[in-house]
Amino acid sequence: MMPRILAALGMIATVMGMAFLVMGPVASATPAPDPTYVKECSACHIAYPAQFLPKRSWDRILGSLDKHFGENATLSSKSLTSIKAYLEGHAADSADANPRILRDVAATQIPARITEMPFWTHIHGRLLARHAFDAPKVKSASNCTACHRGAANGHFGDDD
Ligand code: HEC
Ligand code: HEC
Numbered sequence: 001m002m003p004r005i006l007a008a009l010g011m012i013a014t015v016m017g018m019a020f021l022v023m024g025p026v027a028s029a030t031p032a033p034d035p036t037y038v039k040e041c042s043a044c045h046i047a048y049p050a051q052f053l054p055k056r057s058w059d060r061i062l063g064s065l066d067k068h069f070g071e072n073a074t075l076s077s078k079s080l081t082s083i084k085a086y087l088e089g090h091a092a093d094s095a096d097a098n099p100r101i102l103r104d105v106a107a108t109q110i111p112a113r114i115t116e117m118p119f120w121t122h123i124h125g126r127l128l129a130r131h132a133f134d135a136p137k138v139k140s141a142s143n144c145t146a147c148h149r150g151a152a153n154g155h156f157g158d159d160d
Contacts, residue, residue, distance in 0.1 A: 033047055036079055037087065040079050045142055046145055048144075050094075054111070055088045055094070057112065101117070102119075104119075
């Protein structure tokens with residue numbers, strides 16, 4: 001058992017180093033999360049960082065909350081207006097986001113998930129190849145907190 005665990009840790013450390021070299025810290029400029037967004041959108045998963053999807057993706061997600069990945073996540077129109085303003089203001093195509101997050105995404109594409117974004121699959125490629133997201137403790141790639149303890153606060157670097 002022990003050597004396998006050590007090998008897995010070594011692999012993760014290697015991936016961490018490589019992702020850092022290729023990407024640099026993509027999440028360094030995470031804005032303070034909006035209280036309404038955190039309150040309404042973190043019941044089932046973390047309130048995902050606004051900067052990881054473009055405005056058009058957030059608009060589509062917010063426009064179809066009644067059919068949200070098999071769940072009904074509808075909101076009051078007041079909350080919806082405030083969350084939309086926050087997500088659009090800090091999205092991947094807003095002024096304060098790292099332009100690398102939108103790399104390889106065509107202007108016509110509307111990614112449905114962060115975990116489908118090329119920046120994300122690029123960083124996590126080795127883990128995807130090893131089916132690391134199927135592990136019982138992870139269950140889903142969308143479960144960022146399983147590997148990034150500080151994810152709910154927008155921290156994804158290797159020291160978080
Ligand atoms: C009732 C539960 C629930 C609520 C409330 C909810 N979601 Fe989700 N959300 C889900 C489920 C289930 C998934 C799919 C997770 C998976 O594939 O493991 C998901 C996935 C997502 C994803 C894609 C994650 C990825 O894989 O990249 C985004 C983005 C998202 N939700 C945004 C939101 C936003 C914005 C709100 C608030 C308006 C919200 N969610 C509220 C249940 C919910
Ligand atoms: C199975 C474990 C696992 C899961 C689940 C996971 N990641 Fe990662 N992630 C990693 C590893 C390992 C790295 C490389 C560490 C590094 O470079 O900081 C990484 C790196 C990152 C980085 C680059 C860090 C930086 O600042 O350069 C971001 C951003 C990131 N992940 C976002 C996410 C998001 C968002 C989710 C959920 C939608 C997620 N990850 C889910 C393991 C995971």
